[in-house]
Amino acid sequence: MKIEVWSDFVCPFCYIGKRHLEEALKSLPDVSQVTIDYKSFELDPHSPKDSDGDIHASLAKKFGVSYEQAKAMNDRMTEQAKEAGLTYHFDTMIPTNTFDAHRLMHYAESFGKKAEMTERLLKAYFTDSKHIGDHETLSILAEEVGLNKEDVQAMLTGTDYADVVRQDEQEAQQLNVQGVPFFVINRKYAISGAQPIEVFSNALKKVHQEEQPLMVLNETTDEAICADGSCQIPTKSK
Numbered sequence: 531m532k533i534e535v536w537s538d539f540v541c542p543f544c545y546i547g548k549r550h551l552e553e554a555l556k557s558l559p560d561v562s563q564v565t566i567d568y569k570s571f572e573l574d575p576h577s578p579k580d581s582d583g584d585i586h587a588s589l590a591k592k593f594g595v596s597y598e599q600a601k602a603m604n605d606r607m608t609e610q611a612k613e614a615g616l617t618y619h620f621d622t623m624i625p626t627n628t629f630d631a632h633r634l635m636h637y638a639e640s641f642g643k644k645a646e647m648t649e650r651l652l653k654a655y656f657t658d659s660k661h662i663g664d665h666e667t668l669s670i671l672a673e674e675v676g677l678n679k680e681d682v683q684a685m686l687t688g689t690d691y692a693d694v695v696r697q698d699e700q701e702a703q704q705l706n707v708q709g710v711p712f713f714v715i716n717r718k719y720a721i722s723g724a725q726p727i728e729v730f731s732n733a734l735k736k737v738h739q740e741e742q743p744l745m746v747l748n749e750t751t752d753e754a755i756c757a758d759g760s761c762q763i764p765t766k767s768k
Contacts, residue, residue, distance in 0.1 A: 531716060531737055532564075533714070534569055534713070535547075535711060535714075536570070536571040536711065536712040536714075537568065537569070537710045538571050539631050539632075539652055539655050540625070541711065542607045542656065543710070544710055544711040546724040548648075548652070548711065549616060550724060551730050554730030554731040555730075555734065557735065558734055558738055559738075568644060569698040569701070570632040571699060572628055572629060572699065577625065579627045579663040580626070580663070583625070584621070585620050585621075585623040585625055586600045586604060587600070589604065607620070608620060610724075616656065623655065623659055624659060624662075631663070631668060632698075633690065633695055634647060634672060634682065634686065635647050635651065636691040636695065637690065637691050638672065638675065641676070641677060651671065665686045668682065669682045669683045705720075711723065719733055
């Protein structure tokens with residue numbers, strides 16, 4: 531089973547949705563058969579790397595609401611995150627552009643560290659109040675998951691993996707992804723948003739059942755005759 535996840539590192543629902551998916555995966559009999567591929571999606575590609583205001587001010591401007599209303603919205607989001615076992619610190623979050631963070635995620639994939647890098651970047655932004663648009667910060671975070679800090683710094687100064695980020699985003703457009711998180715299972719089923727764990731569990735179980743081999747029963751013993759991943763019609767004895 532392959533699960534593709536489009537998300538952004540400053541999307542509060544994305545971290546919650548990731549946790550819900552991880553909890554739902556526990557309902558499968560064999561999680562080792564599941565692969566998760568994290569994809570890039572920028573909520574605001576034009577957002578500046580550095581911002582003078584805090585996250586409440588950014589949200590207020592984006593949705594045309596007052597600062598107090600924006601803060602109340604973030605307070606409610608904090609409670610939702612807590613239910614998923616996450617800690618959000620909106621008061622100290624640092625608004626930024628996530629393009630380089632996405633490049634770093636894909637760079638980490640070449641070292642088998644894509645999942646670890648994705649988790650670290652989300653936690654860095656929502657819980658640790660790190661500036662994930664800053665190259666020095668990104669290099670330190672990369673080092674924490676086992677990557678070479680100097681190599682990461684060199685990569686970030688160039689344009690490596692920019693085309694991979696854009697490819698993910700173009701693919702999202704082709705799939706008509708309107709927002710994130712967006713989960714695609716085996717390119718057959720899609721789940722939009724941070725749905726309840728039960729929604730993920732039901733979808734995963736359905737796909738798992740569809741992936742099981744056809745069971746052919748022996749007409750005399752009613753026993754399935756299966757071997758090497760396939761079932762064969764039993765030969766009748768004369």
